[in-house]
Amino acid sequence: MxxxxxxxxxxxxxxxxxxxxxxxxxxxxxxxxxxxxxxxxxxxxxxxxxxxxxxxxxxxxxxxxxxxxxxxxxxxxxxxxxxxxxxETMTGTVRLASTPTVCQGLIPGLLRHWREDQPRITVRVFEGDSAEVSAWLEDGTADVAVLIDPPPATAGRCPRPGPGIQLATDCYRALLPRDHPLADEPFVDIRDLEDDQFLISPNGCEARIRAIHSLAGLRFTPAHRVRDLATLISMVQAGIGVTVLSEVSRSLIPPDLVLLPLKPQTSRRLVLTGPHARPWHPAIRTLAESAAGHLARTASRSPLPAEGPAPPSPQHTP
Missing domain, CATH: 1.10.10.10 (Winged helix-like DNA-binding domain superfamily/Winged helix DNA-binding domain)
Incomplete structure (x- = not known):
């Protein structure tokens, strides 16, 4: 045979x-x-x-x-x-998986940068929910993924010692219509939204949003659940309710909505990493280091507000 x-x-x-x-x-x-x-x-x-x-x-x-x-x-x-x-001629195709919010808010800029900085590497994007992204990374459908708060073991075996790169610390924000009474405040306390209808997209962020309510001593009782992010944003635009999104969503927010710092504060880590149980594609290290440098330069040119996401930095994971 x-x-x-x-x-x-x-x-x-x-x-x-x-x-x-x-x-x-x-x-x-x-x-x-x-x-x-x-x-x-x-x-x-x-x-x-x-x-x-x-x-x-x-x-x-x-x-x-x-x-x-x-x-x-x-x-x-x-x-x-x-x-x-x-x-020193890194070439080939790397398949990158990530969640819709990260794909829409973060990945386009990275693809543009990689195309200029690493023209011999072709990056193909696969979009899925958190469970699908993790499964694709481990079964070989994807070579690399942007994972949300991965455990340390996720950045495991590599053909040579290499980092999983933390691309951003992604803070959670309140999404409100611009004519909402709290729209001009410097931040929003989740307790002040108790009388608003709360909208939720049942994905990987729901556990964190539940935790925000729990920290504030509130019951988590969403009025509507919608899967698609664009639908969620449209419903806030229509005045149906308010929601909580992560900072990486900011580029997707239309001008008639505002994304404001939220209390209690919580965040998630966005980490570019390879699979746990297989050797990493050698181009992952090149892409990760290129992305970290690009995002750090972008952050230095456009300073973030005090409570915004921390500038991205390499994070070596064992």
């Missing part, structure tokens, strides 16, 4: 893209070449890996092969990148 990397690469591309045509476009190959690679892999394994439907889905055997195929390609990319790093 001879299984090769082009076969595994085609199989993963079809699974991730949902079909042969989309996989061919992703790989820069003809659809017939992708079909041939997958079919030859199935012949080697003497059983089908895919159900040819719309979208394509994996068979029981395909489900079992999938994580091993991801690990094999990840290891091959690491070998290639270690060799490239030795000659």
């Amino acid at each position: 001879t299984v090769n990397l082009p076969q595994l690469r085609a199989f993963l591309a079809v699974v991730d893209a949902g079909g042969f045509s989309a996989a061919a476009a992703e790989l820069g190959m003809s659809q017939s070449a992708v079909s041939h690679a997958v079919a030859s892999l199935e012949r080697e394994l003497t059983a089908p890996l895919l159900v040819r439907a719309t979208p394509v889905r994996t068979t029981a055997l395909g489900d079992r092969v999938l994580p091993h195929a991801r690990i094999a390609l990840s290891a091959a990319r690491s070998v290639e990148q270690i060799a490239a790093d030795a000659t």
Whole structure:
């Protein structure tokens, strides 16, 4: 039995893209070449890996092969990148996963910076909720992720000693209409919003928002729960209620709303890191250090308010 990397690469591309045509476009190959690679892999394994439907889905055997195929390609990319790093020519594609708020508020600026600072590295973004992002990082769907308050072990094994980079300390803010009675105050106490209808997006931030209410001695009784961030912001614009968002959301806030410092104060750490159980893609260190330098320079040019997020700084995690 001879299984090769082009076969595994085609199989993963079809699974991730949902079909042969989309996989061919992703790989820069003809659809017939992708079909041939997958079919030859199935012949080697003497059983089908895919159900040819719309979208394509994996068979029981395909489900079992999938994580091993991801690990094999990840290891091959690491070998290639270690060799490239030795000659100081870091190249390749890095798949970055993060939550919607971080993807919308922080990632676009980093992508623009990386495109200029590291033109040989292509960064592809995957957006998902906190649980999906963590799962993608560990099963090999993503090579790197921006995680929220990861435990120290998350920045584990790396092909060489390297940091998980803390991109920002992201403080929580009250989001109010500009005509709200508290809109001109220097900060908002969560207790002063007790008479307003509270809106919540049930994602990774809900536990922290519950904690803010608990610290203030308040019951957490949201009037509405909406999944999409744009819907949440639109409902505040319409005067339906108020909410709490993190500072990284500021670039998404329209001019008729205000994002104000909140008491009790609480924050979260945004950390760019690789997987715990697999070697890190060698380009992660390059991207992380490039991002930290860029964000530090941006913060120095645009000083943040006293209670805003702390300037990003490298954080070496064991």
